[in-house]
Amino acid sequence: xxxxxxxxxxxxxxxxxxxxxxxxxxxxxxxxxxxxxxxxxxxxxxxxxxxxxxxxxxxxxxxxxxxxxxxxxxxxxxxxxxxxxxxxxxxxxxxxxxxxxxxxxxxxxxxxxxxxxxxxxxxxxxxxxxxxxxxxxxxxxxxxxxxxxxxxxxxxxxxxxxxxxxxxxxxxxxxxxxxxxxxxxxxxxxxxxxxxxxxxxxxxxxxxxxxxxxxxxxxxxxxxxxxxxxxxxxxxxxxxxxxxxxxxxxxxxxxxxxxxxxxxxxxxxxxxxxxxxxxxxxxxxxxxxxxxxxxxxxxxxxxxxxxxxxxxxxxxxxxxxxxxxxxxxxxxxxxxxxxxxxxxxxxxxxxxxxxxxxxxxxxxxxxxxxxxxxxxxxxxxxxxxxxxxxxxxxxxxxxxxxxxx
Numbered sequence: 001x002x003x004x005x006x007x008x009x010x011x012x013x014x015x016x017x018x019x020x021x022x023x024x025x026x027x028x029x030x031x032x033x034x035x036x037x038x039x040x041x042x043x044x045x046x047x048x049x050x051x052x053x054x055x056x057x058x059x060x061x062x063x064x065x066x067x068x069x070x071x072x073x074x075x076x077x078x079x080x081x082x083x084x085x086x087x088x089x090x091x092x093x094x095x096x097x098x099x100x101x102x103x104x105x106x107x108x109x110x111x112x113x114x115x116x117x118x119x120x121x122x123x124x125x126x127x128x129x130x131x132x133x134x135x136x137x138x139x140x141x142x143x144x145x146x147x148x149x150x151x152x153x154x155x156x157x158x159x160x161x162x163x164x165x166x167x168x169x170x171x172x173x174x175x176x177x178x179x180x181x182x183x184x185x186x187x188x189x190x191x192x193x194x195x196x197x198x199x200x201x202x203x204x205x206x207x208x209x210x211x212x213x214x215x216x217x218x219x220x221x222x223x224x225x226x227x228x229x230x231x232x233x234x235x236x237x238x239x240x241x242x243x244x245x246x247x248x249x250x251x252x253x254x255x256x257x258x259x260x261x262x263x264x265x266x267x268x269x270x271x272x273x274x275x276x277x278x279x280x281x282x283x284x285x286x287x288x289x290x291x292x293x294x295x296x297x298x299x300x301x302x303x304x305x306x307x308x309x310x311x312x313x314x315x316x317x318x319x320x321x322x323x324x325x326x327x328x329x330x331x332x333x334x335x336x337x338x339x340x341x342x343x344x345x346x347x348x349x350x351x352x353x354x355x356x357x358x359x360x361x362x363x364x365x366x367x368x369x370x371x372x373x374x375x376x377x378x379x380x381x382x383x384x385x386x387x388x389x390x391x392x393x394x395x396x397x398x399x400x401x402x403x404x405x
Contacts, residue, residue: 034074037053042081046093047095050095108269115230118228123224136240139177154176334380335381343362
């Protein structure tokens with residue numbers, strides 16, 4: 001059977017197993033990347049071939065979680081092939097302990113209260129303020145926010161009773177989350193001005209009224225955080241909710257239900273940076289030690305004043321624009337001019353502290369491609385470039401990466 005037929009059947013299998021989730025899309029992408037590197041028939045693929053693929057992923061600098069997912073995708077794919085062909089005696093070449101590796105356990109990257117306040121001040125749109133409070137005050141995932149419908153607002157906030165929302169989380173598991181009266185008021189402000197739409201989703205986009213996507217939400221948040229030069233993601237707001245709720249004394253099992261975690265151990269990862277009992281125990285211990293537990297400082301001895309250091313040259317401003325005149329003088333003038341014009345339009349969206357580094361990285365990639373292209377088939381303008389040229393360049397890069405292994 002043709003490989004593409006197997007991939008189609010595998011996708012159908014994943015959609016039956018995980019309906020409504022990203023798993024089919026991610027796993028199919030992982031399998032195609034492996035097949036681009038290893039062209040052997042599937043029965044001849046060995047554990048060493050998987051080693052080569054995993055090592056290649058690590059050399060690309062991918063995160064351990066991504067590598068683990070790709071190993072899991074391959075293992076599931078080979079199990080599927082064995083069942084689909086009836087060849088159950090063929091061993092699976094993937095060994096999760098060998099290929100997935102141990103996962104790091106970093107602390108949650110929540111935002112400080114001061115950072116949250118700065119971010120809130122620049123968000124002016126009623127719609128964006130509404131999804132912001134759902135991330136920050138209900139701890140929803142970005143995908144859960146964009147999937148909300150008008151009917152999912154089960155009850156309003158009344159007095160000391162919080163509002164109730166129905167949320168569809170991972171694995172299509174529904175749960176009820178709570179929303180404070182203050183946060184619900186922000187949501188009500190948006191609902192009062194929400195434009196009519198044929199869709200009943202809570203957050204339509206501003207272009208055609210279709211439901212807002214996760215990518216759209218992330219893009220909106222990026223535009224706000226760039227205004228204050230802050231790194232922030234929707235999931236960091238979820239972590240911030242968990243940290244603030246823990247510091248306010250909410251019990252861990254209750255927080256786990258609100259976050260939609262199947263295991264409390266997952267919630268403990270979210271709250272490892274906030275432990276009120278630990279803080280209280282530490283403060284009590286320090287109070288018992290008293291103020292004089294440090295050794296007395298020795299009397300200072302007089303020393304002659306140090307000589308003033310030589311003035312250092314001022315550091316290069318990372319936000320300053322590069323010297324365009326010195327870039328790639330060997331390129332044809334029209335190509336060079338178009339590259340620099342693109343870069344000048346693109347730079348204002350880059351983070352100021354990395355603007356110079358970002359510019360030289362992009363220009364370096366363009367210069368390498370154009371140098372290769374001119375060596376293969378000289379061109380004078382971008383309009384002369386063909387799709388086959390780009391495909392040939394990608395093939396050359398893959399060949400180079402394979403030889404480096």
